[in-house]
Amino acid sequence: MKLEDLEKVKFSDNSKLKFDYELSNLNWFNIGGKSKIYLLANSLRDLSKFLKQYNRRGKLFILGAGSNVLFDDNTFDGLIIKLGKNFNNISKLNENLIISGSSCLDKKVSEFAMENEIEGFEFLSCIPGSIGGGIKMNAGCYGKEFKDIIVSVQAIDFLGNVSTIPSSKITFNYRSTNLPKDLIYLSGTFKGSLSTKEKIKIGIDNLKNKKQLSQPFRVKTGGSTFKNPIDQTDKKVWKLIKESIDIKETNKMFGDAMLSEKHCNFMINKDKASSKDMKNLINFIKEKVYNKTGVNLELEIVLTS
Template structure:
């Protein structure tokens, strides 16, 4: 058990008493920075790693109704603010990482890495899912934001998905019920996705593998994939490219503290080492201000920013 940090009271004893049949782990004041690609941010008041979907549903059924619940995946598209996250932070781990293939369908847990789903499809000769190789993170995040890259989007291949509601009931949603639009789904915010079924098309494993290799090479040549980054920072405005607007506003290489706009791809922010979440977010806001001044366009954040500022 971690000792409580200065910011949050320890809720674990009370939660453990209220959830006697829980099989997953509860950790008080758990550091979240190591769980995010930016490597910044404060702790979770309570970090919960459920054993499986039934364990998650049990917990949500018996939690106090006023306890805030936040879900994080692999932390790729995320800034956790320096004050951390009050309430319960759910992280879907190994119990949500399974991938199975049935015919042209790929069933994947919400904690499965997008790249692993792409590989499983390729090995099975299922085409149409190679684009997942270009999306950092896990399936749960890809569902929540209709993740897409290199000409494909989740909405193109999703058949259905499973989710647990805040009151602990399990729902199955069809692709149509997800209400997908560009980098967005209309499913209620309190749904925690647990699994998804994708359907591809017949393909040749060697050709799909070659397509994935091209995606990998393109990413490494054009994106700072080996830096502490969070993926694409801003959504592309209709009819335009966010990186071009950022570049035209003179923001390539712009720094604030230890945060920097990537020289390689201007729609990526980087932690140069020792940056705070506040610096990264403030740099993003400065980029938005400069783009608005030079183009009149208000860029929208694609990266999710959660938690409270440092006190």
């Protein structure tokens, strides 16, 4: 792939272009090789200029907070874009509408909504990703998903065309949407309802407590590894895994890649697991669950190659 011309792109807002850039510090698993090209885009102006120059000449991946992604050990042979400074703003548009840049953490948006006495964003306090990743994944927990609060999404495609997509034009599925794959979400407009700070705080505290009781925290993980196979069975995926493997035994088999004993759908990098260790563990579980229950598990975490 020709790269020289990319170095010549002049940024107005201090965006950073790097080559052979380490990815392991940019994701929750702390795993991954390098990216051949990496862009920290600080503004729409810079992003749009760079996308036009790149002109889809190779692979392109958008990285949010890295809480749902497992990078490969080998170099990603393309461009990884992370959104920076100018995508990190939140504003109140009217009494119950909030607009947030894509690189804002969900938690920050939840706090902003609480401070402004807008209810409906409490679940965001339990999801460690960014707004962009949440839109892409239709992330959710405890009965609420992004679909319940999105009014519209602002996006740019890989060739630099900007659009606003109202939620009525989006089909939201479990941890996915029907939006085209070549979109970079720039921001989202979200709607809640009026409430009081005290009531919202109680809601947030309740959800956080529930989460702490049921899931591991302060570990290198990507959250739920597999989706609940809702089209195949009512059983939760953790239950299928528990029925199909001996977790303690499995945790001795794949180097530092292991399953959380607190929530066995969470994979953990105990220390120095490679992406290969993680993928071997994934394949082992898939096979065991299929053989035992006939259920074909689908990944929730996103793999790059």
